Amino acid sequence: MLTLSDAIKSALDKELDLVEVASSAVPPVCRILDFGKFRYEQTKKEKEARKSQKVTEVREVRMRPRIDDHDIAFKTRMVQKFLGEGHKVKMTVMFRGREITHPEMAINLMRRVAEEFAEQAKLEKPPAMEGRAMTMMLAPIPGAAKKPATGKAEEETSAKA
Numbered sequence: 001m002l003t004l005s006d007a008i009k010s011a012l013d014k015e016l017d018l019v020e021v022a023s024s025a026v027p028p029v030c031r032i033l034d035f036g037k038f039r040y041e042q043t044k045k046e047k048e049a050r051k052s053q054k055v056t057e058v059r060e061v062r063m064r065p066r067i068d069d070h071d072i073a074f075k076t077r078m079v080q081k082f083l084g085e086g087h088k089v090k091m092t093v094m095f096r097g098r099e100i101t102h103p104e105m106a107i108n109l110m111r112r113v114a115e116e117f118a119e120q121a122k123l124e125k126p127p128a129m130e131g132r133a134m135t136m137m138l139a140p141i142p143g144a145a146k147k148p149a150t151g152k153a154e155e156e157t158s159a160k161a
Helices: 004-013 035-052 069-084 097-101 103-116 152-160
Strands: 017-022 029-033 058-063 088-094 121-130 133-140
Touching (some): 029 035, 069 103, 103 121
Antiparallel strands (some): 088 133, 121 133
16 A cells, blocks of 8 residues: 555656546555556457447338238248348338228237247237337347248238139
8 A cells, every 4th residue: 555645656657657446445546557558458348349249120010901911921021031130120000091990900910920920039019009000019039940931921822822
């Protein structure tokens, strides 16, 4: 344990800086180091930490309540692609005019899609009305099998043909 004047003299002799590390401690803790080099190493560590972080984006897929089966199959392939990339998917069913009087159509549509991706994604936010749109959020399950969506909608269209 050094006095303040001895610590300053020691830092000047070594041509380094006296840096206070813990000011709340009794007595305050200081270190003798090259502050410029210390700051450089700190910023370098922060950059490395940012590189290793994975940023999850929220991708949106919009539909209408009276969507056709082929269009549902196309939209589910998009959802499959986004989930495969590790993104969260916000599904939105937009209502126009008198369609808003039949929200059960949108709920059935969203349930159908959510059931299709039950093994690959968890339902993070169940279907809920937000103004003239109904939304739900799907989040990918880490380590889930990335199998291609067979698409119940695709099976129905092939059965109709």
